Amino acid sequence: MRHHDVAIWRCPSVATRDERFEELRRQVLAADIEPVSDPEELARLSIRSLHETLGEVVLPDRSEVDIRLHGPGVQGQEIPVREAAAILSAIQETIASLGQALTSQQTVYGPLRGQILRATELRLSPDVRPGSVIFHLIGTGEEVSGNEAVQLTGTETLVDSAMRELFTLVQHSEAGELETGTLAEELRRFGPRVAKHLSELVSQVVRDEIDVDFAWRSPRGQRRRASLQRRSAKVIRNAIKLNEVDVRLVELVGTLITVSKIAKAELQTEDQGRLRLSVDDQTTAGLGRYYNHRVTVLAEQTTRWSATTGQETRAFRLLDIRRIDDDSTDGGAARG
Numbered sequence: 001m002r003h004h005d006v007a008i009w010r011c012p013s014v015a016t017r018d019e020r021f022e023e024l025r026r027q028v029l030a031a032d033i034e035p036v037s038d039p040e041e042l043a044r045l046s047i048r049s050l051h052e053t054l055g056e057v058v059l060p061d062r063s064e065v066d067i068r069l070h071g072p073g074v075q076g077q078e079i080p081v082r083e084a085a086a087i088l089s090a091i092q093e094t095i096a097s098l099g100q101a102l103t104s105q106q107t108v109y110g111p112l113r114g115q116i117l118r119a120t121e122l123r124l125s126p127d128v129r130p131g132s133v134i135f136h137l138i139g140t141g142e143e144v145s146g147n148e149a150v151q152l153t154g155t156e157t158l159v160d161s162a163m164r165e166l167f168t169l170v171q172h173s174e175a176g177e178l179e180t181g182t183l184a185e186e187l188r189r190f191g192p193r194v195a196k197h198l199s200e201l202v203s204q205v206v207r208d209e210i211d212v213d214f215a216w217r218s219p220r221g222q223r224r225r226a227s228l229q230r231r232s233a234k235v236i237r238n239a240i241k242l243n244e245v246d247v248r249l250v251e252l253v254g255t256l257i258t259v260s261k262i263a264k265a266e267l268q269t270e271d272q273g274r275l276r277l278s279v280d281d282q283t284t285a286g287l288g289r290y291y292n293h294r295v296t297v298l299a300e301q302t303t304r305w306s307a308t309t310g311q312e313t314r315a316f317r318l319l320d321i322r323r324i325d326d327d328s329t330d331g332g333a334a335r336g
Contacts (some may be wrong), residue, residue, distance in 0.1 A: 009121040044306050059231045062158050062218040063139035065122070067091065070132035071230070073210035079133050083208045088124070088135060090201035091166075093211075096120040097194040097310075098162035119158040165190070165226055167214065169198070173232035174240070183239040190248070196310030200232035244305050252316070253324070259287045265318060267297060277318040287321070294324040 026140040028075065067078055077083040099120040100113065122137040172183040187195055187335040205212060205228060212228040228236075252275065258266035261284055277299060279287065304313045 005075040014060065061221075063157060063163065063219060064217045065163060065288070066138045066213075066215040067135045067137060068213040068215070069130050069210050070213070071209050071211040073208040074132060077133060079210070083132065083204065083210060084135075086204050087201065087208075087210065087212065090148075090197055090204060092120075092122055093197040094166060094194060094201055095122065095159060095162045097197050098165050098190060099158045099188040101194055102158065102165070104159050116158070120162055122159070156218060156220075160216075163216050164224070167216065168215070169236065170226040170228050170232065173235040174229075181242075183235065184242045187236075187239055188243050192307075192312045193303040194305050194308040195243065195305055198236060199240050199307040202228070202236045205233040206230050206237070238305055240305075244307070246303040246305075248297055248301055248303075249319070250301045250316075252298075252299055256290045256293060256295050256321075258286070259284070259291045267295070275316055277316045279318045283318060283321075290323060292323055295321055296324055299319050 007155065067088065069084065073079070075082065096117055100116045103116065118140060121140045123140065125136040125138065139157060169186055171188060187198070201212075204210070209230065211230060214226045214228070216224050252267060252269060252272075254267040254269035254275070256265065257268045257274070258264075261281070265279050265284070265287060267275045267277060269275060277297070297318055300317040300319055302315045302317075304315075306312075
């Protein structure tokens with residue numbers, strides 16, 4: 001007797017364990033949900049799911065970071081208000097400055113843009129636990145727009161990007177990468193404003209003997225931890241000092257618009273505007289033939305950072321000059 005193929009319907013309640021797992025896996029992949037490996041995050045998502053199932057209003061996920069203050073400067077569950085406020089303020093300003101540095105329209109001087117301040121603002125909710133004080137900070141969820149927008153991945157906000165960079169700097173300091181120059185190079189990338197606020201933070205940690213533990217969670221549930229202890233704070237402080245003076249050779253292209261025996265030479269460039277260059281007396285005497293011509297200048301650039309003001313100053317010393325339409329070189333140019 002021949003049996004005909006028939007479709008067999010199986011009640012979900014009697015589906016095998018493997019079948020239920022595969023169906024759940026299919027639904028997760030279809031929903032584009034990132035895998036959860038952290039038990040705390042799994043518990044949090046379960047509670048949110050329950051509230052949603054019950055029809056309750058569940059607010060959108062926002063960036064969160066726990067700041068745990070502990071160490072000799074924290075007595076039991078108490079910390080002086082001024083010290084806690086100084087540390088939290090330095091963290092907020094560092095995050096805001098990193099956010100500005102990550103956007104396409106960076107500013108070295110003056111106040112931060114209002115949009116950046118709003119996008120990187122953290123809201124406070126304190127939590128006291130044995131032997132330490134924990135501040136629970138929540139991002140506003142606002143984002144930058146237009147031509148200031150930074151290139152982000154997924155649902156990452158600007159405050160997430162800034163927090164990630166702060167964690168990277170702290171982890172470099174934990175690894176003792178001052179000798180390799182990695183930490184100094186990373187700090188140089190973000191500019192003097194970030195260095196100023198980071199200097200305030202690490203100085204507070206060292207002076208008040210308060211260690212800072214960070215636990216960050218992104219809107220998509222990604223978690224990361226870092227610890228700024230007094231030892232690593234000193235490493236960051238030394239790396240900032242390494243960047244206080246940076247001397248390097250640079251090539252400048254522009255029009256020589258000022259030649260004088262009593263004032264510095266001035267070069268009008270397209271990308272940096274008007275630059276003033278120190279020139280020795282012997283070279284100054286031969287600069288006349290380069291006046292009002294397009295030239296290429298080899299210069300010594302000295303960049304100075306102030307961790308107090310967060311400002312940067314640059315000075316240039318002319319070493320060699322030649323006209324772009326003439327390959328000849330001024331033989332009297334100074335050599336560094």
